[in-house]
Amino acid sequence: MARRTGRRPGNPDTREAILAAARSTFAERGFDGASIRAIAAAAGVDPALVHHYFGSKDKLFLAAMNAPADPAEVVPTVLAGDPGRIGERLIRAFLSVWDSPAGTPALALLRSAVSNEWTARLLREFLTTQVLRRVLDHLDMDPTESPLRGSLVASQLFGLAMARYVLRLEPVATAAPETLVGAVGPTVQRYLTAPLDG
Amino acid sequence: MARRTGRRPGNPDTREAILAAARSTFAERGFDGASIRAIAAAAGVDPALVHHYFGSKDKLFLAAMNAPADPAEVVPTVLAGDPGRIGERLIRAFLSVWDSPAGTPALALLRSAVSNEWTARLLREFLTTQVLRRVLDHLDMDPTESPLRGSLVASQLFGLAMARYVLRLEPVATAAPETLVGAVGPTVQRYLTAPLDG
Numbered sequence: 001m002a003r004r005t006g007r008r009p010g011n012p013d014t015r016e017a018i019l020a021a022a023r024s025t026f027a028e029r030g031f032d033g034a035s036i037r038a039i040a041a042a043a044g045v046d047p048a049l050v051h052h053y054f055g056s057k058d059k060l061f062l063a064a065m066n067a068p069a070d071p072a073e074v075v076p077t078v079l080a081g082d083p084g085r086i087g088e089r090l091i092r093a094f095l096s097v098w099d100s101p102a103g104t105p106a107l108a109l110l111r112s113a114v115s116n117e118w119t120a121r122l123l124r125e126f127l128t129t130q131v132l133r134r135v136l137d138h139l140d141m142d143p144t145e146s147p148l149r150g151s152l153v154a155s156q157l158f159g160l161a162m163a164r165y166v167l168r169l170e171p172v173a174t175a176a177p178e179t180l181v182g183a184v185g186p187t188v189q190r191y192l193t194a195p196l197d198g
Numbered sequence: 199m200a201r202r203t204g205r206r207p208g209n210p211d212t213r214e215a216i217l218a219a220a221r222s223t224f225a226e227r228g229f230d231g232a233s234i235r236a237i238a239a240a241a242g243v244d245p246a247l248v249h250h251y252f253g254s255k256d257k258l259f260l261a262a263m264n265a266p267a268d269p270a271e272v273v274p275t276v277l278a279g280d281p282g283r284i285g286e287r288l289i290r291a292f293l294s295v296w297d298s299p300a301g302t303p304a305l306a307l308l309r310s311a312v313s314n315e316w317t318a319r320l321l322r323e324f325l326t327t328q329v330l331r332r333v334l335d336h337l338d339m340d341p342t343e344s345p346l347r348g349s350l351v352a353s354q355l356f357g358l359a360m361a362r363y364v365l366r367l368e369p370v371a372t373a374a375p376e377t378l379v380g381a382v383g384p385t386v387q388r389y390l391t392a393p394l395d396g
C-alpha cells in the first residue's frame with residue numbers, strides 16, 4: 001500500500017480539512033482541551049479517520065503546527081545526563097534545530113506568530129505542552145514555581161531566535177553554537193533550577 | 199513663535215520627507231555612517247533645515263524610529279548606582295517603558311521589524327548605538343567581549359518583550375514588574391559583567 005512508501009495517506013482535501021480544523025480547535029481550546037472527536041466534528045469526518053491519518057493527538061498537533069522538530073524525540077536527549085547541564089543541552093538542541101533546514105519553517109512560524117494572534121496561541125500551546133511541560137515534569141520542581149520558570153526559559157529561547165535569526169544582531173547571529181551554549185546555557189539552567197529572586 | 203508651544207515646526211510634507219530619507223539612510227548606512235548632509239540630500243533640502251527641524255542626529259534618529267523613549271534620558275538612570283545591579287535597573291527601566299503607553303509604539307516597532315528587513319536594520323542600529331553602546335562604554339569592559347555581551351543582553355530583552363507583550367505567555371505576561379526584575383535582572387548582569395563560558 002502507498003502509505004508504507006512514506007507518501008502521505010488519504011485524500012489531500014480531507015487531510016487539509018482536518019489540519020485546518022485542528023489549528024482552529026487547538027487555538028481555541030488549547031492542546032489539553034481539544035479532543036480528536038471535536039477536531040473530527042469540525043472537519044466533518046469520522047474520528048477514526050483522524051487517527052488513521054495522523055496517529056496520536058500529539059502527532060496531529062505537530063502536523064497542524066508544521067513543527068520543525070518533534071519534541072518527543074528531542075526533549076529526552078536534553079534531559080538525559082547531568083541535571084546541572086540541562087540548560088546547555090537545551091540551547092545546543094535548540095540551535096541544532098534552528099541552524100538546520102528545519103530552521104526555515106521554525107522562522108516562518110515565529111514570524112507568523114508575531115503578526116497573527118491565532119498562530120501566537122498555537123505557538124504558545126506548542127511550547128508549553130510539548131516542550132516545557134516535558135522538561136518541567138522531569139525536574140520534579142515546586143509546581144507553584146514551574147509556570148514562571150517555564151516562561152522565563154521560553155523568553156530566553158524566543159530572544160535567542162529573534163537576535164540570531166530575525167534581527168541578525170552580531171555577533172550572536174554568526175557565533176559558533178558552542179559559544180552560545182556556554183553563554184546562554186547557564187541562564188536557562190538558572191531559570192530551571194536556581195532561586196529566582198535575584 | 200509656534201515652535202515654542204510644543205507644536206512641530208515647519209511644513210509637514212518637508213518634515214515627513216526628511217523622516218523618510220532618514221529611515222532609508224540610517225537603514226542603508228547604519229547610524230554612524232549616515233550624515234545629516236546625506237539625509238538632507240536624499241530629502242532634497244538644505245542640511246540647516248534638518249538641524250532646524252530635528253536638532254541633533256540622535257534626535258532625528260529617534261523621530262525616524264518613532265522611538266518609545268529617549269535612551270539619552272533613560273540609560274543614565276540605569277547606570278547610576280551600584281554597578282552590580284545594572285541588570286536589575288535595566289529590566290526595571292525596560293518594563294516601565296513597555297508597560298506604559300509608550301509600549302504601544304514599541305510593540306508596533308517590534309512587530310514591524312519581524313516582517314520587514316529595513317525596520318529590522320533600524321531597530322538593530324537603534325539598540326546597538328543608542329542603548330547598548332551607552333551601557334557598554336560606561337562599564338569599560340574588554341572591547342573584544344563587548345559586542346557579544348551587548349547582543350546577549352539584547353537577546354534577553356527581545357525575548358522578554360516577545361513573551362510578555364507579543365505571545366503573552368503566562369505568567370510572564372502578567373507578572374509584577376519586580377518579579378521579573380528579580381528573575382531576569384541577574385541574567386542581564388551576568389551577560390554584562392560575569393565570565394561567559396559557562
